[in-house]
Amino acid sequence: MTSLTSLTIAQARDGLRNRTFSALDLTEAYLSAMEKARVLNAYVVETPDKARAMAKDSDARLAGGQGGALEGIPLGIKDLFATDGVHTQACSHVLDGFKPTYESTVTANLWRDGAVMLGKLNMDEFAMGSSNETSYYGKVINPWRRKGSNAALVPGGSSGGSAAAVAAYICAGATATDTGGSIRQPAAFTGTVGIKPTYGRCSRWGIVAFASSLDQAGPIARDVRDAAILLRSMASADPKDTTSVDLPVPDYEASVGRPVKGLRVGIPREYRVDGMPAEIDALWQKAASWLREQGAEIVEISLPHTKYALPAYYIVAPAEASSNLARYDGVRYGLRVPGDDIVDMYEKSRAAGFGREVQRRILIGTYVLSAGYYDAYYVRAQKVRTLIKRDFDRAWEKVDVVLTPATPSPAFAPGEITDPVQMYLNDIFTVTVNMAGLPGISVPGGLSADGLPLGLQLIGRPFGEETLFQTAAAIEAAAGGFTAAQWW
Amino acid sequence: MSVDQGTVRRVARLARLKVQDEDVPRLAGELNAILGFIEQLNEVDVAAVEPLTSVVTMKMKMRADEVTDGHRAGQIVANAPAQEDSFFMVPKVVE
Numbered sequence: 001m002t003s004l005t006s007l008t009i010a011q012a013r014d015g016l017r018n019r020t021f022s023a024l025d026l027t028e029a030y031l032s033a034m035e036k037a038r039v040l041n042a043y044v045v046e047t048p049d050k051a052r053a054m055a056k057d058s059d060a061r062l063a064g065g066q067g068g069a070l071e072g073i074p075l076g077i078k079d080l081f082a083t084d085g086v087h088t089q090a091c092s093h094v095l096d097g098f099k100p101t102y103e104s105t106v107t108a109n110l111w112r113d114g115a116v117m118l119g120k121l122n123m124d125e126f127a128m129g130s131s132n133e134t135s136y137y138g139k140v141i142n143p144w145r146r147k148g149s150n151a152a153l154v155p156g157g158s159s160g161g162s163a164a165a166v167a168a169y170i171c172a173g174a175t176a177t178d179t180g181g182s183i184r185q186p187a188a189f190t191g192t193v194g195i196k197p198t199y200g201r202c203s204r205w206g207i208v209a210f211a212s213s214l215d216q217a218g219p220i221a222r223d224v225r226d227a228a229i230l231l232r233s234m235a236s237a238d239p240k241d242t243t244s245v246d247l248p249v250p251d252y253e254a255s256v257g258r259p260v261k262g263l264r265v266g267i268p269r270e271y272r273v274d275g276m277p278a279e280i281d282a283l284w285q286k287a288a289s290w291l292r293e294q295g296a297e298i299v300e301i302s303l304p305h306t307k308y309a310l311p312a313y314y315i316v317a318p319a320e321a322s323s324n325l326a327r328y329d330g331v332r333y334g335l336r337v338p339g340d341d342i343v344d345m346y347e348k349s350r351a352a353g354f355g356r357e358v359q360r361r362i363l364i365g366t367y368v369l370s371a372g373y374y375d376a377y378y379v380r381a382q383k384v385r386t387l388i389k390r391d392f393d394r395a396w397e398k399v400d401v402v403l404t405p406a407t408p409s410p411a412f413a414p415g416e417i418t419d420p421v422q423m424y425l426n427d428i429f430t431v432t433v434n435m436a437g438l439p440g441i442s443v444p445g446g447l448s449a450d451g452l453p454l455g456l457q458l459i460g461r462p463f464g465e466e467t468l469f470q471t472a473a474a475i476e477a478a479a480g481g482f483t484a485a486q487w488w
Numbered sequence: 489m490s491v492d493q494g495t496v497r498r499v500a501r502l503a504r505l506k507v508q509d510e511d512v513p514r515l516a517g518e519l520n521a522i523l524g525f526i527e528q529l530n531e532v533d534v535a536a537v538e539p540l541t542s543v544v545t546m547k548m549k550m551r552a553d554e555v556t557d558g559h560r561a562g563q564i565v566a567n568a569p570a571q572e573d574s575f576f577m578v579p580k581v582v583e
Contacts, residue, residue: 101563199543213543242549311526322503329504331576336569342579347506359505363515364522366503367491377526382539384532389540420518421525437543462544 004029005169009073009226010253012172016062016072023058023072026172027051027116030074034118034170039488042155042165044079044137045087046119054116061114070233071114076171078162079120080127081107081217082206086117090208091135092125094328094353096335104206105238106175106217113233118171122161125355126325127182127210130426132160133414134357142190142411143168143484147451150487153411156186156426162220163190167484173221173230177207179214180313181407181430184442187220188406188455191444191482193227193472194220196430198463199437200245201231203238211320212243214313214434223481224443224473228252231465247463255466256473261295263471266399270306271429273408280405280454283445287403287456290478291471299399303391308384309432314424315368315381316435321358322365328353360420389436396461401471404429406442406455429457439465443472444482453482491519 004026007015015021031048051074058072082088082100089095103111111117124134131154132140142155143164155164159176163186166174176183178196187194195218202217209215219230232252238244267288272281288298330336330349337352339345354362368377395402408428417423433440438459445456456475460468491499493512496519500507507515561574570577 098567101560101566200546239551243544245544245546246549305532308529308532311529314522314526315529326504330569331578332565333567334569339579342581343504344506345579346504347501350504351506354505360515360518360522362503362505363496363499363519367495367499367519367523370499370502379539380529380532380534382541383534383537384529385540386537387532387534389543419521421521424525 005033008222009070009172009229012073017067019062023055023062023116024052026072027055027074030118030171037168037170037488040141040143040164040168041138042122042140042161042168042170043076043119044091044122044161047086047117050086051116051118058114058116068112068114069229070110072116073114073172074116074118075110076118076121076162076165076174077107078159078175078177079123080177080208081175082208083107083117083120087120088208089136090126091123091137092353092355092358093136094334094350096353098333100206102206105203105236105240106207106234109233109236110175115233121165121174124158124160125358126208126321127158127177127179128321128357128361129157130181130185130423131412131414131417132157134355136355139414140164144190144411144452145487152414153452154189154414156189156411158182159186159194159220163187163192163194166190166192166220166222168488173219173226175217175234176220177215177217178434179210179317180434181427183218183220184430184440184455184457185407185426187442189411189453191453191484192220192222193224193441193443194218195227195231195441195465195468196433196439197231197235197465198439200243201235201439201463201465203236203241203244205238205240209324211317212324213320214317224469224476225253225256227441228256228469250466252465252469255470258470259295260291260471260474263291263296263401263467264299264399265291265296265471266299266301266395266402268301268303268306268402268404270303271404273428276405276408279448280408283454284403284405284456287445287475290475291403294474301395301399301402303395303432305384305387305391306432309388309435310424310428312381312384312388313431313435314364315377316385318361318365319369319378320365322362322369325358325362357420385435388432392436392438400461401464401467402459404457404459406430406457410448410452410454433459438462439468441468441472443475445475445479447482491516491523
């Protein structure tokens with residue numbers, strides 16, 4: 001029975017349709033694997049009753065030959081997605097006890113297609129973090145360990161629970177979100193595949209807001225095909241999100257296995273940063289040669305404003321966050337700490353409810369938006385964003401896709417990075433993509449000298465997700481898959 | 489531009505965050521480190537550049553100005569820490 005959890009979504013889909021096993025069998029296998037893996041702290045809430053009920057409904061539909069695209073597939077949901085009647089707290093204390101009376105569009109799309117919910121996944125508080133250490137519910141442990149070591153490592157963040165759960169085979173796939181790298185960096189740290197689609201591809205409705213001009217949902221999965229299957233169900237044009245784009249959702253899975261012959265792959269010289277480990281640079285070159293061997297053309301390109309993406313991000317994201325998080329006031333939902341008057345109540349509730357990193361970002365955001373500073377900071381950062389986007393617009397005249405490393409290092413240990421700016425540097429390769437609104441995918445490329453997964457990133461044109469799946473699958477075919485040895 | 493302790497207190501007040509006196513020096517240090525990192529944007533020439541307002545070129549969607557939803561007062565206050573008769577309850581604000 002345990003072998004059921006080793007099936008990819010594509011394989012499980014076939015087994016369910018052929019009635020080799022039932023959706024309930026598959027769900028039970030995952031529920032029992034989740035129980036054994038609690039030491040990872042990937043789930044903040046398990047929903048076994050709901051999972052079994054949904055699986056039984058799936059079995060009824062499958063028996064009637066009416067299964068949807070994800071019928072009976074058990075998924076984990078990041079705690080940032082509103083799920084009707086189920087714990088939704090963005091892993092923050094400020095949303096203490098919050099159970100929405102509505103469902104996010106992305107999760108509603110998944111349930112429409114027959115997926116089964118296993119529970120809510122751990123994450124950095126309000127998706128602010130790159131190590132999953134800022135969660136109110138404690139850190140997540142990466143299923144991967146250094147060769148010959150028992151020391152715990154972080155799974156990356158903010159979608160650390162999603163990535164760890166997929167890598168540990170305690171869900172078939174997971175939802176995640178990415179504001180500066182929160183899908184791609186944890187995917188790289190756990191040997192999984194994560195895609196942040198083009199801004200506007202997935203509806204943001206019902207996703208707890210962090211930085212609205214950057215936030216985008218996407219899947220984390222075990223392989224490229226599974227990521228393609230999940231994104232097709234998650235994506236939609238939604239009247240409830242005016243920034244969602246009215247374009248038909250393609251059959252992404254069809255681009256998996258499509259030859260890359262003739263594809264022009266850009267290598268941006270600005271991504272060769274000082275202090276990058278030699279093994280990451282070597283993997284990057286190896287990936288380029290894999291693609292060249294399969295007939296792609298490798299083209300050196302320049303994205304001159306790359307180094308300004310991260311500092312501009314640390315204006316735009318905290319500014320938008322400080323506005324979005326103004327709603328947590330102890331009145332409408334979540335934590336309330338009594339005070340002498342209403343302002344005292346606001347201040348005490350927010351101080352008790354938000355963790356240290358979130359408070360830091362609210363303060364930075366409030367500062368850069370405060371009177372006299374708006375033009376010097378926010379407007380300047382948005383102008384730099386135009387320049388970053390323009391860099392890519394020029395690149396698309398020469399190339400179809402851009403290849404970069406996903407992260408500047410493999411997974412590190414909890415507590416290893418305490419300086420906020422050092423932590424922010426984790427997103428140095430991923431954040432440009434959010435600033436320009438482009439799609440980006442992280443795909444495992446190999447292992448570090450001490451046996452940890454290393455990821456590669458592919459960046460595409462707006463709505464060029466199919467090219468990303470096509471190219472990522474070509475890398476995957478050459479690199480193979482990577483699975484953590486089970487120690488839990 | 490350097491953030492002093494008075495600025496930390498003023499910004500915290502604007503953000504409605506109660507900060508403890510002993511945390512103010514630490515916060516000032518952290519904010520200065522982050523602002524120091526951001527400072528490098530000043531070397532970019534943005535004189536003739538428009539700020540980015542949308543990452544995807546599209547026309548703002550319009551919808552008909554009509555009521556499409558409502559009568560959910562019970563659901564809206566369902567998560568409130570204090571509520572009565574479908575109203576949010578707050579400490580007295582008018583004497």
